[in-house]
Amino acid sequence: MEEKIIMGAEDMRRALVRVAHEVVERNRGVEDLLFVGILTRGVPIAQRLAGHIERFEGVQVPIGSLDISLYRDDLSHGARHLVRKTDLPADVVGKRVVLVDDVLFTGRSIRAAMDAVMDFGRPQSVQLAVLVDRGHRELPIRADYVGKNVPTALNEEILVRLAEVDGRDQVVIIEGEGRQPSRRGGER
Amino acid sequence: MKATRTAERSATLETLPVQGSRRRHILDLEDFNPKEIEDVLEMADGMSEVLRREIRKVPTLRGKSIVTLFYEPSTRTRASFEQAGKIMSADVINLAASDSSAGKGESLVDTARTLQAMGVDIIVIRHPMSGAPHLVARHTDVGVINAGDGSHAHPSQALLDIYTIRQRFGHLDGLKVVMVGDILHSRVARSDIWGLRKLGARLVLCGPPTLLPADAQAAFEAVGDDALSLETDLDQALRGADVVMALRLQKERQEAGLLPSQREYVRYYQVNEERMTLAKETALVMHPGPMNEGVEISHGLAHGARSLVEAQVSNGVAVRMALLYMLASGRESA
Numbered sequence A: 001m002e003e004k005i006i007m008g009a010e011d012m013r014r015a016l017v018r019v020a021h022e023v024v025e026r027n028r029g030v031e032d033l034l035f036v037g038i039l040t041r042g043v044p045i046a047q048r049l050a051g052h053i054e055r056f057e058g059v060q061v062p063i064g065s066l067d068i069s070l071y072r073d074d075l076s077h078g079a080r081h082l083v084r085k086t087d088l089p090a091d092v093v094g095k096r097v098v099l100v101d102d103v104l105f106t107g108r109s110i111r112a113a114m115d116a117v118m119d120f121g122r123p124q125s126v127q128l129a130v131l132v133d134r135g136h137r138e139l140p141i142r143a144d145y146v147g148k149n150v151p152t153a154l155n156e157e158i159l160v161r162l163a164e165v166d167g168r169d170q171v172v173i174i175e176g177e178g179r180q181p182s183r184r185g186g187e188r
Numbered sequence B: 001m002k003a004t005r006t007a008e009r010s011a012t013l014e015t016l017p018v019q020g021s022r023r024r025h026i027l028d029l030e031d032f033n034p035k036e037i038e039d040v041l042e043m044a045d046g047m048s049e050v051l052r053r054e055i056r057k058v059p060t061l062r063g064k065s066i067v068t069l070f071y072e073p074s075t076r077t078r079a080s081f082e083q084a085g086k087i088m089s090a091d092v093i094n095l096a097a098s099d100s101s102a103g104k105g106e107s108l109v110d111t112a113r114t115l116q117a118m119g120v121d122i123i124v125i126r127h128p129m130s131g132a133p134h135l136v137a138r139h140t141d142v143g144v145i146n147a148g149d150g151s152h153a154h155p156s157q158a159l160l161d162i163y164t165i166r167q168r169f170g171h172l173d174g175l176k177v178v179m180v181g182d183i184l185h186s187r188v189a190r191s192d193i194w195g196l197r198k199l200g201a202r203l204v205l206c207g208p209p210t211l212l213p214a215d216a217q218a219a220f221e222a223v224g225d226d227a228l229s230l231e232t233d234l235d236q237a238l239r240g241a242d243v244v245m246a247l248r249l250q251k252e253r254q255e256a257g258l259l260p261s262q263r264e265y266v267r268y269y270q271v272n273e274e275r276m277t278l279a280k281e282t283a284l285v286m287h288p289g290p291m292n293e294g295v296e297i298s299h300g301l302a303h304g305a306r307s308l309v310e311a312q313v314s315n316g317v318a319v320r321m322a323l324l325y326m327l328a329s330g331r332e333s334a
Helices: A009-026 A042-057 A108-118 B002-006 B034-051 B076-087 B108-117 B132-139 B155-169 B187-198 B216-222 B234-238 B251-255 B262-269 B299-303 B309-328
Strands: A003-007 A033-038 A063-066 A096-104 A125-133 A145-149 A157-161 A170-174 B065-070 B091-096 B122-127 B143-149 B176-180 B202-206 B228-231 B243-246 B284-286
Touching: A003 A009, A003 A145, A009 A042, A009 A125, A009 A145, A009 A170, A033 A042, A033 A108, A042 A063, A042 A096, A042 A125, A063 A108, A096 A108, A096 A157, A108 A125, A125 A157, B034 B155, B034 B187, B034 B309, B065 B076, B065 B108, B076 B091, B076 B122, B076 B143, B076 B155, B076 B309, B108 B122, B108 B132, B122 B132, B122 B309, B132 B143, B143 B155, B143 B187, B143 B309, B155 B187, B155 B243, B155 B284, B155 B309, B176 B187, B176 B234, B187 B202, B202 B234, B216 B228, B228 B234, B284 B309
Parallel strands: A033 A063, A033 A096, A096 A125, A125 A145, B065 B091, B065 B122, B122 B143, B176 B202, B176 B243, B202 B228, B243 B284
Antiparallel strands: A003 A170, A157 A170
């Protein structure tokens, strides 16, 4: 299996700085914003976005982490996920929730994340920021903010590595060993 | 191998590599490896967060059916499993032996097969005969959880005990855990022993000689394990203890001639405040319930500051949610 690097550390940094600016621009400020990182890699990305915003707006946007294992639609299809703790710092009622994830694929994880967030209360709105959008949506879900669009074939895979989790920053594409998402159920 | 590759993946499911094949039943802690126990504890943490929400409901087991099949009475265990299933949106049916056709002579396996034919996904069974859950597991395709079989095992109780200890102490490794009472007949004690040893706790089993498993210490030493000992003197046993677990004393033991009298048991083996001064100052007290206050445990300790009894009960729901989730995930729908 060969890996090809499609984003290096600097590319990732610039993309996230741009996304951070877009979030503030689209929401006309930072009021009521709440970043909710989807475990695992959505969380450090959310932290970086909040860090950038703090640098140019001087305000700390709160960050929560969300485990979606209990909301997935693929329980009966052989997938087994370790359940981790969800930690939302503030009430979501009335907040502008920005879900943050590393890769957007089929959209099922985001559907699960929206159901999970709604169980905590009624947000003002829910937006989605992803580092990479690889296409192949199986549900009518779209990202509001995208770091990089990477059209992929179904037999390819996108791997995001983050310094906080994997020791380095890079996005790679792996040829030749993808999965048929709708057969297995529950992809991104 | 797929399992190790997926550890790195971010764009795909974050599946947990399970050693060996995925578990189809939860019958016994004896065959759990320490990593699996840690996984259950970690999942229970996730489940605990759900229990702290205002709306305690998640859709995880929607469409799955769970039957609790109890051939012995129970308050906490059965209600706990029922709660756990319902919070996760499963359909839960409770069958007590008295209101089933067991009274008409229907065998256990036939009952289980009937339930399987109805599309039940998981049977949670408590039975007075050791091995009954294993029989059901062998003869059906449903997932089986042992909620207590004879004097053999009670894995969910042990897991919630371990979870409770870890919650308070942060770890189990090196803790001195003293179990007091009728160890010989206690399925709770057996499962606790397996689980606590696998996670590195030191165990002292204390009780009247007639109620202790005489060859336990030797059996463990024979496999190089010297962290389990027997002790008939409670004061000796309690020295330096971190956790003291009192086990329920059953009347039948006295009737069977294993005890001279309840009063004598209380005098020598009751876990009370005075005796607890011999344990560490930070020592805590546990009991699987239901408690005979004034017998194996004093009233004061049962509800005092050292008592973890209520925590055990609430943790029981989180741990059982984790177990139901473990069995239900990875099973093709019935």
